[in-house]
Structures are given as C-alpha cells and as structure tokens.
Amino acid sequence: MIQSVVQLRGVTKTYRIGREITVNALRGVDLDVRAAEFVAIMGPSGSGKSTLMNILGCLDVADGGTYILAGENVGKLSDGQLAGIRNKHVGFVFQTYNLLSRLNAIENVELPLIYGGDRKQRRERALAALEQVGLGDRIHHRPSELSGGQQQRVAIARALLNDPSMILADEPTGNLDSRSSAEILSIFQRLNDMGKTVVMVTHEPDVAAHCKRIVRMRDGLIARDELVPRPRRAEDELAVGIGAAE
Amino acid sequence: MKLYDSFRSALQSLVVNKLRSALTMLGVIIGVAAVIAMVSVGNGASQSVQNTILNLGSNLVTVQPQFGNDNGLKGAGAQAQNLTLDDMRSIQDQLGASIAAAEAEQQAGRWQVTAAGQNWNTQVSGVTEDYPIVRDWGVDSGEFFATSDLNVNAQVAVLGATTATNLFGDIDPVGQTIQLRQAFGGGGQGGGQQRARILNFRVVGVLGIKGSTFGFSRDDQILVPLTTAQHVLTGQLNRVSQIVVKATSSDTMELTTSDVNNILLQRHNIGDPANADFTVTNQNDTLAALSSVTGTFTLLLGAIGGISLLVGGIGIMNIMLVSVNERTREIGIRKAVGARRGDILNQFLIEAIALTGLGGVIGILLGWAITVVVHQIPQAASLPLLITSGTVIIAVGVSVAIGVVFGLYPAMRAARLHPIQALRYE
Ligand SMILES: Nc1ncnc2c1ncn2[C@@H]1O[C@H](COP(=O)(O)OP(=O)(O)OP(=O)(O)O)[C@@H](O)[C@H]1O
Ligand SMILES: [Mg+2]
Numbered sequence: 255m256i257q258s259v260v261q262l263r264g265v266t267k268t269y270r271i272g273r274e275i276t277v278n279a280l281r282g283v284d285l286d287v288r289a290a291e292f293v294a295i296m297g298p299s300g301s302g303k304s305t306l307m308n309i310l311g312c313l314d315v316a317d318g319g320t321y322i323l324a325g326e327n328v329g330k331l332s333d334g335q336l337a338g339i340r341n342k343h344v345g346f347v348f349q350t351y352n353l354l355s356r357l358n359a360i361e362n363v364e365l366p367l368i369y370g371g372d373r374k375q376r377r378e379r380a381l382a383a384l385e386q387v388g389l390g391d392r393i394h395h396r397p398s399e400l401s402g403g404q405q406q407r408v409a410i411a412r413a414l415l416n417d418p419s420m421i422l423a424d425e426p427t428g429n430l431d432s433r434s435s436a437e438i439l440s441i442f443q444r445l446n447d448m449g450k451t452v453v454m455v456t457h458e459p460d461v462a463a464h465c466k467r468i469v470r471m472r473d474g475l476i477a478r479d480e481l482v483p484r485p486r487r488a489e490d491e492l493a494v495g496i497g498a499a500e
Numbered sequence: 501m502k503l504y505d506s507f508r509s510a511l512q513s514l515v516v517n518k519l520r521s522a523l524t525m526l527g528v529i530i531g532v533a534a535v536i537a538m539v540s541v542g543n544g545a546s547q548s549v550q551n552t553i554l555n556l557g558s559n560l561v562t563v564q565p566q567f568g569n570d571n572g573l574k575g576a577g578a579q580a581q582n583l584t585l586d587d588m589r590s591i592q593d594q595l596g597a598s599i600a601a602a603e604a605e606q607q608a609g610r611w612q613v614t615a616a617g618q619n620w621n622t623q624v625s626g627v628t629e630d631y632p633i634v635r636d637w638g639v640d641s642g643e644f645f646a647t648s649d650l651n652v653n654a655q656v657a658v659l660g661a662t663t664a665t666n667l668f669g670d671i672d673p674v675g676q677t678i679q680l681r682q683a684f685g686g687g688g689q690g691g692g693q694q695r696a697r698i699l700n701f702r703v704v705g706v707l708g709i710k711g712s713t714f715g716f717s718r719d720d721q722i723l724v725p726l727t728t729a730q731h732v733l734t735g736q737l738n739r740v741s742q743i744v745v746k747a748t749s750s751d752t753m754e755l756t757t758s759d760v761n762n763i764l765l766q767r768h769n770i771g772d773p774a775n776a777d778f779t780v781t782n783q784n785d786t787l788a789a790l791s792s793v794t795g796t797f798t799l800l801l802g803a804i805g806g807i808s809l810l811v812g813g814i815g816i817m818n819i820m821l822v823s824v825n826e827r828t829r830e831i832g833i834r835k836a837v838g839a840r841r842g843d844i845l846n847q848f849l850i851e852a853i854a855l856t857g858l859g860g861v862i863g864i865l866l867g868w869a870i871t872v873v874v875h876q877i878p879q880a881a882s883l884p885l886l887i888t889s890g891t892v893i894i895a896v897g898v899s900v901a902i903g904v905v906f907g908l909y910p911a912m913r914a915a916r917l918h919p920i921q922a923l924r925y926e
Contacts, residue, residue, distance in 0.1 A: 313836060313919045334840045340919075341838020352833045352923065356516055368505045369838040412837065 257325075259420055259451050260287035260310060265319035267305050267474075279305040281474035282319065287420075287453060292446040292485070294462035295455045297471035303455045304424055306471070310453065311346045311422045312336045324419050341370040345413025347423035351405040353397040353412075359384060360393040363411045370416075383411035387441055403434025410441055421445065423454040427461055433492075439464045440488035464488055503850075506843075510851040513823075524819040525859035527812025528902065532863025532895045535805030537870040540887045542801045544871075546794030553787055555711065555718075557635040559600070559750055561757050561782045563587075563743040563764065581768050581777055582739040585726060588628065591745060594763055599756055600746040601633040606726055607741050608733040613722065615667040615678040615703075622663050623721045624680065626729025634746045642674035642705030650725045653732060657701040662719040664706045673703045678722075680733070699732060750784060757782045809898060812859070813906040820852050820910035831914050832922030845915040852907025853900055860899025864892055 267280040279302045287293055295303050308314040309321060312328060315336070321328045324343060331339070340346070353362045363380040367373055384390055387407040397405050406426060413421055421442070427435035442452050443464060456462050463486045470478040514521045565583045588604040595602075608624040629647050632638040645656050657678060664673045680699045701724065710718045730737050747756040761773070761780050770776055824831070831844055868887055 308920055311836075313923075334842075337835065337838050337840040340836060346836055348923070352829070352836070354830055354833060356512065365834070366837040369834070369840070369843055416838075 257289065258286045258322075259289050259291075259324055260285065260453075261320075261322040262286075262310075263320045265306075265309065265316045265321060267302070267309065267314070267317050278474055280309075280316070283474070283476055285469065285476060287451060289419075289451055290446065290449045291451055291453075292442065292464075292466045293453045294465035294468045295453065295471060296457070296459075296462055296468060297477070299457075301471040302474040303471055305474075307422055307424045307453070307455055310420075311344045312339045313346070338370060341366055342416050343419050345410075345416070345418040345421045347406070347409050347413050347421065347426045349425040349428040351397070351402070351409045353405055353408055355397050358394050358396050359389060359400065359408045359411075362397070362408055363415060365412060366415045372416075379415060380411070383414045384408070386414065387411045388437075401434070403430050403437055406430065406434070406438055407441065410438070414445070420451040420453065423452070425455050425457065427456065427458070435461060436488045436492050440492060443485075443488055460486075503846075506846045506850045507854070509847055510854045513827075513851060514854060517823075520819065521855060524815055525855055525862065527815040528809065528856045528859030528899050529812075529863040529866060531805055531809030531812045532860050532899055533866035533870060534808050535802060535898075536864055536867025536887060536891060536895055537874070538801030538805050539798060539891055540867070540871045541874055542794065542798030543888075546791060546798065549790050549794060550787060553783065553790065557637070557744070557746065559747040559753055559783060560634070561745040561747060561753060561760055561780060563745070563760060563778050563780050564741070565739075566777055566779045583741075583743055583764075583778055584738055585628070585730075585740055587764060587767060588740065588743045590767060591743065591760055591763055595745075595756070595759055598748065598752070598759070600748050601630040602743065602745040603628040603630045603634045604726055604740040604743045605631075606729050606734065606736065606739065608724070608729045609682075611722070611733075612681040613663070613667060613678055614681070615673070615676060616669075616671060618667045618669075620663060620666045622660075624729070624733065625721060625723055626726035626733070627723050628726050631723065634744050637710060638708060639705035640708045641672065642703070644705050645725050650727045653728045654725055655699065655701045655728060655732065656704045656725065658705040658707060658723040659703055660707050660717075660719040660721040660723075661709045662717060663722060664703075666720075673706055676703050677701065678703060680722075747782075753782045753784050809902060813856075813902040816852055816855060816902065817906040817910060819855075820848060820907050821913070823851070824848060824910045824914040827914075828917065828922050828925040831917050832919050832925065835917070835919040836923065841915040844917075845911045848911035848914050849904065849907050852911065853903035856899040856903035856907075857896065860896045863899070864895055867895075 262283050262285040265280055265283045265285075266278070269277040269279055271277065283302075283306060285306075295306065297303055305314070309316050310323075312323070312331075316329065323339065326339075328336070328339070354365070357365075360377070360380050363383055364376050367376045367379065372379075381390065381393065384393055387410050389404060389407055389411065392400060392404060392408075395404075397408070400408065406429075410421075410426075423442070426442075427438055430438065439461065442454065446452050446466075452465075454461075454465065462468050463482065465482060466485055467479070467481050469476055563583060583604070585604050588602055591599075592602050604627070606626040608626055610621060611624045613620045613622060629645065629650060632644050638644070639658060640661070642658070644658055645654065648654075649656055659667070659673055659678075667673065667678065668676065678701050680701060701722075707719070707723070724733070726740065730739075743760075745756060745760055747753040757780055761776075764778055764780075765771075765773060765776060768777060831839075834844060834847075871887060
C-alpha cells in the first residue's frame with residue numbers, strides 16, 4: 255500500500271458559541287490522501303469543508319480522533335511544532351489571497367523563509383517560485399497593484415516556497431473569473447503532474463472536474479468519495495480561449 | 501526568525517505610519533528631554549553652588565556674633581559681648597598648629613575712592629594678616645600687609661583686581677596713594693569729623709582675580725588692616741564682623757569647630773552653650789545642607805521627567821494595542837506561513853523598542869539643545885554644562901526599558917492570537 259500523506263481517523267471538531275450552543279462542524283471524519291493525489295472537497299455551505307482544511311493545514315487542531323501527517327501524529331504536537339509544520343510541510347492558499355498589503359509580490363513570497371526553512375538564496379527561490387506561476391515580471395508590485403488572479407498566483411508561489419508535501423487550497427477560485435480560475439487550475443495541475451499533493455475545496459462542479467478525486471461532505475461527515483475517470487485539463491481550455499467553468 | 505528581519509519589519513511598519521509613530525514617540529521624547537534638561541540643569545546648579553562656596557576658601561569655620569537669642573540676652577542685664585580681635589588672637593594662640601590659620605574681619609562700608617584723577621566707589625573691609633591663607637587668595641603684585649601694619653594702624657591698602665584697574669588703568673598701583681572719602685549714605689558709624697576727612701592710604705598690593713560669588717564681584721573691594729578700619733574708618737574699636745578659622749583639612753573641621761566653640765564660651769564666660777552669643781558654622785555643614793537642597797531639587801526635576809516618561813509609556817502601550825488590533829489579519833497570515841509565538845512577540849516588542857529607543861535618542865538631543873539654550877540666558881551662563889554619559893546611558897536605557905515594559909503586553913496579546921481567528925478577523 256502506498257504511504258498516505260494524510261490519514262484522518264474519526265476526527266471531530268466542535269465549536270462552542272457562548273455557553274449553551276455547540277456546533278458539531280466535524281462529526282468523525284475518516285480520510286486518506288496519498289502522495290500525488292489531486293482531491294476536490296465539495297459539499298453544501300456549512301458542511302465542514304473549511305474546518306477540515308484548517309485541521310489538515312495545522313491551522314487548527316481537532317477535538318477528537320487522530321490526524322497523521324506524513325507519518326507524524328499531529329495531535330501530539332506543541333504550538334511551536336505546529337508552526338514548523340505550517341512552515342515546511344503545508345502550503346495554504348486562501349479564497350481571499352491573504353497577502354500582506356505593505357509588502358510587494360516577492361517580499362510576500364519570501365515570508366515563509368523568514369520563519370524557517372532554508373534561508374539561503376531567499377531572493378532566488380522566491381523569484382523562481384514567482385516565475386513558476388508566471389509572475390516573473392511583477393515582483394515589485396504591491397498586492398493592490400495586481401489583479402485578483404495575479405494575487406492568487408502570488409499566494410500560490412508563497413505556498414510553494416518551502417517545497418511542502420501538500421498544497422491546501424480553500425476555494426482558491428471562489429473570487430475569480432473563469433479565465434483566472436483556469437490559470438490557477440492549470441498551475442495546480444502542473445504541480446500535481448510533478449508529484450505534488452493538492453487538496454482543494456470548491457463549490458463549482460466544473461472546477462472539481464479538473465481533479466482526480468472528489469470527496470463530498472454533508473453535515474460534518476464524508477458522504478461520498480469517488481474518482482474522476484477523465485479529469486479535464488485547464489491548459490486545453492486556456493489554449494482554445496474559453497473559460498474553465500463555461 | 502532572524503533579528504535583522506524583525507528589525508526590518510518593525511522599521512517598515514513605523515515608516516508606514518509616520519505621523520502616528522512620531523506622535524507616539526513624542527511622549528517619550530518629551531519625557532527624556534525633560535529628564536536630561538532638568539537633571540543637567542539641576543546638577544549644574546548644585547555644582548555651581550558648591551564651587552561658589554569653595555571659592556570663599558576651603559575648610560573654613562566661621563564665627564559670627566549672635567544677638568538677641570532665645571534668652572533675651574540683648575534686653576537683659578547680661579549684655580551680649582562683641583566678637584573681638586582678641587578672641588581671634590586667643591584662638592590663634594590656643595590652637596596653634598592644630599589649625600591652618602585664622603583671621604578676623606570688619607566691614608567698613610562703601611567709600612568714595614580717588615586715585616590718579618579717577619573716582620570709584622567700592623566696599624572697604626578691615627582684615628588681618630592671614631587673610632590670604634584663610635581665603636586661599638593671595639596678592640598678584642606687591643604684598644599683603646603684615647602684623648606690624650596692624651600694630652600701628654598703618655594706612656595701607658590691598659586692592660581687588662577690578663578696583664585696581666578702574667582706579668589706575670595700566671599704571672602699577674603698588675606704592676601709589678589713594679584717597680578714601682565716606683560714600684554718601686553708606687559706611688560705618690564714624691563721627692562726622694571722620695566723614696569730612698580725606699584719608700590717604702598707600703597701596704601695598706593687588707589681589708589675584710577671583711570672580712564673583714552669588715552675583716557679587718569679589719574683585720571690586722579694598723582691604724585694609726583690621727585695626728586701621730576700626731580706628732580710622734569705622735570707630736568701632738572693639739568689634740569684628742566675623743572670625744574665620746581655616747582647619748588643616750576637611751577631616752579636622754569638626755574638631756576645630758568644637759575647639760573654637762569652647763575657647764569662645766570660656767572667654768565670654770558662658771556656661772550653657774545654648775546661651776552662646778556667637779554662632780560657629782563650618783563649611784562641611786553648609787555644603788551638606790546645600791547639597792541636600794540641590795539634591796532634592798534635582799530629584800524633584802527628575803521625578804517630573806519620570807512621570808512624563810510614564811505617561812509616554814502608556815501612550816506607547818495604547819498605540820501598540822491599536823496596532824496589534826489593526827494588524828490581526830497580518831498576524832494570522834504570518835502564523836499561517838509558520839511564524840511561532842516568539843516570532844510575533846519579537847516583532848511587536850522590537851517595534852515598541854524601536855519607537856521608544858528612537859524617541860529616547862531624539863529626546864537626548866532635544867534635552868541637550870534645551871540645556872544649551874538655557875545657557876544663553878545670562879543668569880544661567882555660569883552653570884556648568886552637565887550632561888554626563890551616565891545621564892545619557894540611563895535615559896536610553898530607561899526608554900528602551902519603557903519599550904519592553906509597555907510593549908510586552910500588546911506583543912503578548914498578538915503572539916497568543918489563534919491563527920484561524922486572526923485570519924477571520926475583519
Ligand atoms: N469559529 C467558529 N465558531 C463557531 N462556529 C463555527 C466556526 N467556524 C465554523 N463554524 C461552524 O462550523 C460549521 C462548518 O463551518 P465551515 O466553515 O467548515 O463550513 P464550510 O463547509 O467551509 O462552508 P462554506 O462552504 O460556506 O465555506 C458551520 O456550521 C459554521 O457555522
Ligand atoms: Mg468554507
């Protein structure tokens with residue numbers, strides 16, 4: 255059996271609002287993600303997709319169950335160790351880009367290297383990552399001087415910098431038009447072709463159709479888990495000039 | 501995270517909010533400037549008071565007559581006695597080599613002086629032969645009058661440097677004659693006939709330059725033998741204004757003080773020291789009293805500066821809390837890419853320290869400028885400039901410490917933020 259990058263067993267997460275109300279965002283999730291998979295997570299609003307992603311990305315910790323990431327039991331790690339995992343083993347891409355507005359593109363991309371990883375050749379590595387997402391000519395632009403699609407590509411370059419084992423993207427195309435979405439998807443597909451594991455939350459079936467596997471959630475549980483027989487290629491859609499979602 | 505990166509990002513965020521950073525720093529700037537200016541002016545003032553006192557001569561024990569004390573001596577039958585030249589001679593005889601020297605003085609008031617066609621009006625005092633030793637103040641040219649001059653009430657004079665210049669200009673005054681005439685409305689209680697007289701004095705010496713004490717020039721005066729002053733100028737034959745004894749060193753001043761006290765009590769036949777008709781003060785006591793006054797003064801000024809520093813620190817804390825709040829998302833992003841609590845803590849702490857440290861440096865410059873400006877005021881010009889490296893080090897240290905103390909709580913709040921909650925923050 256191929257080594258799983260992610261292994262979730264009975265993971266639960268409960269939010270408390272005030273004293274009385276509790277929300278069971280995750281109610282016992284079992285999930286395996288193997289290396290070089292490209293997984294789409296779908297499901298209605300409030301079904302727990304973001305909660306699951308945050309736990310996968312070690313931005314949050316589960317209340318119950320176990321999470322083993324690349325062989326390591328994440329539940330037993332300290333706050334500082336979790337920060338180290340976020341720094342080196344996961345690259346997170348958010349719907350709202352989450353770039354620092356004061357910094358220009360390349361400074362944003364360099365950020366993970368400030369907090370760890372190999373500090374040598376910081377500039378060169380950031381530049382290489384930006385070139386990988388097609389923004390080699392925009393390195394001195396501030397986020398406010400970039401389009402939404404370009405900002406998201408800067409965010410992807412940042413996620414790639416420490417060469418993480420897994421890219422996690424929570425609705426990365428949610429704020430983008432179809433052409434920009436296709437560009438983002440083509441980058442993910444290219445990365446995946448090179449062996450990178452990608453997990454992506456999306457609401458749009460057309461976006462999910464680019465992935466190799468679709469996991470559907472409902473009420474904090476995994477409802478369906480299926481393989482996509484023939485994933486669509488974003489490059490082809492870009493080549494013929496039509497949007498990915500049309 | 502490297503310190504260099506922390507500094508860079510701290511400075512960046514200070515530069516982004518230039519106006520806010522400047523206003524925040526203002527509290528620390530004013531506080532440090534106040535401390536520097538006040539402490540240095542305070543130190544300068546106490547230094548100058550000390551110099552002034554030591555300028556009168558060192559290791560001095562001074563005896564002055566005291567009339568009308570608690571027992572009503574003045575009105576009662578037991579008449580208070582004057583201090584006399586004999587009192588001084590007796591101190592000299594009895595204490596001998598255990599004191600450095602002693603002298604007695606009598607103020608003879610202001611006189612109109614004429615010489616070489618020039619007119620001048622100045623203070624005349626009668627003193628005894630050891631005046632130069634007691635006051636650490638010798639003649640620059642000629643010589644001081646001697647005991648023999650006192651014995652014969654010689655009409656000789658030693659001029660202060662300013663007086664000499666004013667009367668004689670470039671001419672050497674030694675050997676010249678000056679004429680004393682009672683100045684209008686001033687002077688001793690001599691008879692009308694003495695006032696009308698013109699008294700000739702031969703100049704025997706000119707004192708070295710001494711400067712001024714408490715704003716009065718000590719170089720504008722004429723010294724004559726005490727006995728001459730008593731017999732010729734004032735007519736007060738059996739009285740001196742003060743006796744000044746110079747102890748051999750600062751350590752023997754206490755002993756000399758009590759010796760002098762005992763001798764005079766005995767001579768004046770006073771059993772109970774409380775009834776003494778004179779007071780003996782020594783310079784150590786005066787210096788100690790003054791330095792405790794000026795010390796309190798300096799402390800008070802420093803405290804005012806300290807309070808403004810405290811207020812400045814609270815300002816820093818306030819702004820840092822606002823800054824942490826405003827940058828919650830930034831903190832979330834930094835945590836999401838791997839910043840540890842310590843990294844965030846450092847970032848905000850360094851930002852606070854950069855604010856206060858920079859404020860401290862600007863404050864020192866401002867405080868120094870204030871001190872320099874204060875020195876442009878004529879009355880303060882004689883105060884020594886006293887910004888010591890100690891003051892500067894303490895000021896910088898204190899402002900950095902303020903950055904740490906008042907930046908710590910906001911920085912800890914930032915460091916403790918949960919990444920997801922921080923990212924969700926609107
Ligand atoms: N910080 C929180 N405090 C309280 N409840 C929360 C919190 N975060 C999420 N929830 C609740 O947990 C449940 C799952 O939320 P989650 O964000 O994971 O949904 P989602 O599947 O990502 O939805 P969407 O598609 O709208 O993004 C929701 O009912 C939500 O209200
Ligand atoms: Mg969501």
